[in-house]
Amino acid sequence: MVDLCxxxxxxxxxTPSLGGxxxxxxxxxxIQESRFHSCQ
Known part of the structure; x- marks a missing residue:
């Protein structure tokens, strides 16, 4: 996980543009996941 970070x-x-x-x-x-979980 640390290596991925x-x-x-x-x-x-x-590449700032790609990172953004x-x-x-x-x-x-x-945000979509949190909204989906809150709707359940």
Whole structure:
């Protein structure tokens, strides 16, 4: 898990636009999941 985090940080630093896009998709997915769980 730690290696994955380090890899993510490396990718974000090397390609900020790609990192921002990934974070946007990641957080959007989390928000959708939280809304889905709260509706149940």
């Amino acid at each position: 380090v890899l993510c940080v490396f990718v974000v630093r090397s 896009l990934y974070l946007r998709i990641h957080f959007t997915h989390q």
